[in-house]
Structures are given as C-alpha cells and as structure tokens.
Amino acid sequence: MLGCEAMVKSLEKEGVKYIFGYPGAVICPFFDSLLDSDIETVLVRTEQNAAHAASGYARISGGVGVCVATSGPGALNLLTGIATAFADSIPLVCITGQVESDQIGSDVFQEADVTGACESFVKYSYYVTSAKEIPRIMKEAFYIASSGRRGPVLIDIPVDVQNEEIGEFRYPDKAVLRTYKPTVSGHAVQIKKVAKALSRAKKPLIYAGGGVHLAGAVSNLRSLAENNGIPVVSTMMGISVMPTDSPLYFGMVGNNGAPWANKAVAEADLIMMIGARAADRAVSQPEIIADGKTLIHIDADTAEIGKNAMPDIPLVGDAKAILKQINAEEIKTPDTANWLRELTEYRESHGWKKKGRDGFVDPAGILELLTSSMKDDSVITVDVGQNQIWSCNHSVIKSGTRFITSGGMGTMGYSLPAAIGARKAARSKQIVSICGDGAFHMCMCELSTMMQTDAPVKIVVLNNSRLGMVREYQHYHYNDRLSAVELAGGPDLSILAGAYGIKYMKLENMDDAEETVKGFLSGKEPVILECMIDPEDLV
C-alpha cells in the first residue's frame, strides 16, 4: 500500500465522512486515493474556509473535522483557520502536502515551512519523513486533537512520502504517547470540596464556557443547575448551554454582554467556572470573580487554572466526567429563591435599549424574531462584528439550539463556511448563518461551495454598509473620526444571489418582518436575507 492510500485508509478507520479541502500538485497523491474511498470531498473556494468548515463540522458532529491543503500558499491560507480553531479549542486534523523531501529548504516552487509557521497555534504538528509512520501519526493526531483540551493538529507530508510503499497497512488500536496523558476524572477530594461549598453558598453561580460544549456536557450542566436552583451565565463560547427561556439563565458575560450577567458575576458568593478561562473580553478585571467569593474552576487545561484568576478549588479534567461526579454527590440544595428574584428583577427593570433609528431593521428585533421562529434543534452560526454581539445578546436559544461563532480569534468570514460544515454534520437541521456585510464579503466565495456540494444554508446579511464594530470603536475612542470603515462599491446582493441561483429576500424595516422571516425559514432551499441596518446603530 502507498502512503497516500494509508492516509485515506486511516481517515476511514477514524470514521471520517467528509474532508474539506483544496488540492494542489503535492497533495495530489492523497486526492487521487480519495477517489477510491466513500469519504466525500467538499471543495472549498479558499483554504481558510476549509478549516472553518471543518470547525463547523466538528462542533456540530462532536467529532474531529478534517481539512486538507497543498503546500506553500495552500497551507499558508489554512493558517488563519487553524489559529481560529486553536483559540476556540476545536478538534481538527489539518493535512498539508509538502514539496519533495530532498528539496526541503531549497526554496522550490510553493515551498513554505508550515509546521514552523503555525507552531504556536497548533496543539501538535507532525512532519512525516517516512510513509511507514503514517498510520501511527494519524492515530495519534486524532487522539491528541480530540482529548484533553481539544485543538488542531497539523500533519505535513512531502509528496514523495505520499507515494512511498509502506507494505501491509496496520492501524494501531490506540495511540501510545509517553508524554501526553490528559486527566479525565476530577480529583475525589476536590469534588467533595465542591459539594460542600455549593451546600454552603447563598448566591451560587455557574459560569459556563465553550468547554462545556466541547466535552458534550450540556445536559450534565443543566442537571446541576436545575436540581440545585443555581443561576447560569455563559461566555460567548458557552452560549446555548442553557435555553434563553430558562428562569435560571442570565445571558452572556463580558464587556459586550448583558448587564444582569455581569451583575450576577459581581454579586455571587460562589462562582463555578466550567470550561471557561476568564478571558479579557469576558472578565475585564479577573479579581472580580476571585476576591471575596469562592471560585471553583473546572477545566481540561491545567495551564488555564490560575492564569487569569486564582481559584479556591481547582479541578482539572473533562467537564462531563467532573459534572457527573459532582451530580452524584449529595449537595444540600441552597435556597436561591431570593438570589434568583434579585437577578430577575434587575433584568426586568433594566432590559436592552434600542439604539438604532426607526425606518431601518432593528437588529435586536429581527434576531429575536428570526431565532424564535426557528426549529428547536437548529444551528445558528454567527460571524464577527456587531452582528456577533447582537446575535449573542438577542438570539432566542431553544433547548436544542446550538450557537457557534469564532470567539477567541474573532475571525471575520467564519459563519458561512462553518455553516456549510455544520450542514454536512447535520443533514436535516435548520441552519442559519448570520453575518454583517463586511464578514459576508470575506466568505461569499463559499456560496458556490454551498451550491455545488448541496449544503443549503439560510444566510442573513445585516447590511449597514459599514465595518460596524470598527466604526463603533472609532465612534467611542476616536471621537467619530471614521477611517476606512465605509463599505461602498456593492455588490447588489439580489443580483449576486441570482448569479448563484440562490433565492434573495430583503427587509428595509420592521414592517413586514414577520412574514419575511417566515418565508425565509420555510423550505430547505438556500436563501440570502438582506436586512438594512442603521449605519449609526450601536451594539
């Protein structure tokens, strides 16, 4: 068997059904072998989106996403997507072709040191020198990507290694890594301490991050909250751990989050931070979550414990395993009725204030209407910019809704390719991609991927003909001296949609919103819904 055949065979052994990629000369042996496999290739239009699509696939399937590119420019285009996945701990296996082994280092056509370039934002990387190592490396790569704190793993394979004979193909049953042994279960003594602290708390709060989704621990988290009447706030990455209609859920924390979520964080006497890292945009002053209260920090990554805030009870391990352990403990359910009432009243007396002018589509209004009209088990993929903050704060999350976005890296152009990946993971779900006009321009080449690979997505473009988030920043910090934020020059989205054979709808204001949204969501065919937003609207 050849190395390239072993690569494909290994992917099959890992249960891979789709690869997202873009070919080139030095990855051609692999693409050739794919023809003899049931694995479907999703041909993206630029490599960055292969990584984003693989990320969307991984997040909705719960498995590992696979993206593939050629050497040099192909691999380098992948980098932003790999860094995006790394920042959000998304399990990916990224395969890049490389020039002939004996030409490495001689600056031949399309040669770039990709393992070197992405060293600081992959979980691990391999440069394959012998085809015989392919089965072992593939096994390890999938294991490393999907265990502990998840993340992208890169495998760079020279073209001659892909064409090398390996003899008989044997796939290892398990990865044996002397130096990598992630902790799964939480320390029993610490679990007891958590149970005791929870029983004593008067104002407990669960602070949930993306790690809860990654561990598949949503139902365990809901049990903990519901059985003990503990209110929940989430980070951006944690959104959809709780349905928004739950009386226990108080929204997203952070400088762009809900005031009632931040109030809950400030006033809680116990915070249980799960799969979150107290990042700068979520908690501007980490001492707020640590001083004068009991901080419990549950995370897969030891290095996150105490990085931003020093916990009283650290717990390293898999969020699902640890939540199961905690749920099995006897916890004297704290009486949180007053605490919940306090938070609920604060939310009701404050509420969101409309900032845009009449005569435009109100972003909060349209997002609320749209998401509340969606089916229960749908997927919302959200881009970066004002559209992201509006979506985070105003989406109606139902019990089975999954909300995904690029949080840590904040990579514009994520939502459409991620939605295409999500579609491959969930053939029958309703999938809506929400982006601003700036983000849409960064990924609209993928409309043809969507049409070619039968991956219909409903796309909402919140169009204010501005880079709204930067404009807003310049409004606040540069006294409205606006620089390079106006997006003129088209295109007319109705003609663009027509060019791809995609249905187009437009909302100028809120008058016909209900009917338009209904039409937009009905049926399975892809639609672009353009919503005209006040350019001066703020998040």
Added chain:
Amino acid sequence: MNNKVLQLLVDNNSGVLSRISGLFARRGYNIESISAGVTAIPKFTRITIVTTGDDEIIEQIKNQVAKLVDVRDIKVLEPHESVYRELVLVKVRVAPDQRQGVISIADVFRANIIDVGPESLTVELTGKQDKIEAFIALLDGYEILELARTGLTGLGRGISNVTYLD
C-alpha cells in the same frame, strides 16, 4: 526577580527544542540560558533552562511547558536541593611572556588549558556560575578573544526527586 532553573525531560522528537523556545518567546517568558542533550535513554532529551519571574510566572511557565505534547516532566531545581554546573571556554590573547600569568589564574580555579597557540591560550573551566563569573573577572587585564558558555545544567540531589524513564 530571581533566576530559576527549570529542568525538562522531553521526548527527543524533531523540532522539540524549537517548540519549547518558541513557547517562551510567544508568551514573553525570558530565557537566560538553555542547554540540552540526550539522556541515558536516547529517546529522551534533558533540557535545562534558566529563566526569571515571580512565583506566579514560574507556575504559568511550568503549566504551559508541561502542556506541550513532547514534554514528559518539568520541575524547578531549587538551589538547596540541586547541583548546578556550567562549562566555559575562554580564548585569551597572550604574548609568550604573559602565558604564565593566565596559567596561574587557571591553576587557582582548577581550570584546564586545552589549546596553546603562539599568541593565545584557550582555557576550559567547569563550575557554578559564580565561580565562572569570578574567573572571567580575573581575566580583566587580558584581551578575551572569544568566550563560549554552555549555559547552566543541573540535577536534583539524591534519589527522592528522580523521574524514572520507561
């Protein structure tokens, strides 16, 4: 901020040194010196890094380094529980009539003369860092042509803190 000596045991994979030094660079940790070499079992490499930072930073460094897939073990070699050594090679310009002066300094430090040329002497010295500093300071009156230091390496005392290899 004091110097701290970190001892790492890593899998001897290609690129491992660049992964570790890259992590220090990216996260803004300082490297005063770094030395590396294979252990008794060639698949493992031992790396000694001298860095600076308060306790919190050192804890972060330990956690971030331990997280790297190739890293088997990392610990701080505390001065009272460890032995440290460094090796230095110094090439000094000496006229024939100056040779004896350098040789007698070397003798006091139990250093070795490892090369003699018509106009130079090369001296090898192994010791703790303060000894090496003192030796270099004493050569002040001579012209040091070249100087090479290995950086610190060290081991913990006794057997209580040994990481056994498999």
